[in-house]
Amino acid sequence: MGLTKQVLKFAAPVPKIEEFTRYLFIGPHPDDIEIGCGATAAKLARAGKQITFLILTDGRYGDGHSGGIRGDDLAALRRQEATRSAELLGVRDIRFLDLCDGGFYDYEDMVRGIAHIVGECDPELIFAPDPDTGRECHVDHLRTGHAASHIACMAPYPGIMERYGADRAGVKAIAFYMTARANRFVRIPSEMYRLQEEALFGCHTSQFPVDSAEARSLALYLKLRSADFGLRNLCTHADGFRVLGETQMHCMSEVY
Secondary structure: OOHHHHHHHHHOOOOOHHHOOEEEEEEOOOOHHHHHHHHHHHHHHHOOOEEEEEEEEOOOOOOOOOOOOOHHHHHHHHHHHHHHHHHHOOOOEEEEEEEOHHHOOOHHHHHHHHHHHHHHHOOOEEEEEOOOOOOOOOHHHHHHHHHHHHHHHHOOOHHHHHHOOOOOOOOOEEEEEOOOOOOEEEEOOHHHHHHHHHHHHHHOOOOOOOOOHHHHHHHHHHHHHHHHHHHHOOOOOEEEEEEEEOOOOOOOHHHO
C-alpha cells in the first residue's frame, strides 16, 4: 500500500454502512436487490431504519421459467412478487419506475426517475449494483449502477437536481452490491440470511421455480458468497459492498 493511499484511508475513511438512518436500495430488476443484498436490507429494516426499495425495470423479458406468462402479464406478476418479497424482508416503501426490461428505454429517463425518488426519500446511503466489475454485461445492471452513481454524487447540489425536476438530497455514500472489490461488510444474523432465501425462492417463483436447477445454483452461490464474506469478518454470514463516501465519489480513487 502506497503512502498516499495510507494517508487518504486514514484522513477520509470509507463510511460504515450501518451508521446511517435512511437508505435507498435500487434494483435493475424485481429480484436483484434480494440477490445482491436482501439480508442486509432485512437487517436494517429490523433495526428500525428507513428503507425504500426502487425497482427500475419491469422484468417482462425474464420469461425463461415463467410457465408461458409473457409481456404485460409477466411484468404485473413480477411486480406482485417483488412487493411480497420486500414486505417479507420488512420493507413497506416499494417504488417502481416501470422502464422496459432489456435496455429498451432512454437512459436519461432512468437518471431522472432515480433523481425524483432520491429527492423524495432523501436517503443518506444508496445501494446499487456495481457497474465497474470488469465482468458484468447486462445493460440494465450497468446502466443502473452508473445512473445511481450519477445521482448519488449530484444529489446534494440543488441547482443540478432542479434540472431533473427533483429536490436536493443529503446523500452521504453509495454502496455497490454484486461487487468484486468489497471494502465494507455487514455481518448477517442467520435469521436474516434465511429470510433472504425465503424472499427469493418463496416469492420470485417466476424466475426461480421451486427445486429448479436455477434455484439450486443461486442458493449455492449465495451460501458460498455469504460464507466467504463471513470468514473475512469472523462470523457465519456477511454481505460485502464497495462503498464510496462523499470524498471517494469525486477524484480520490487512490483510497483503494
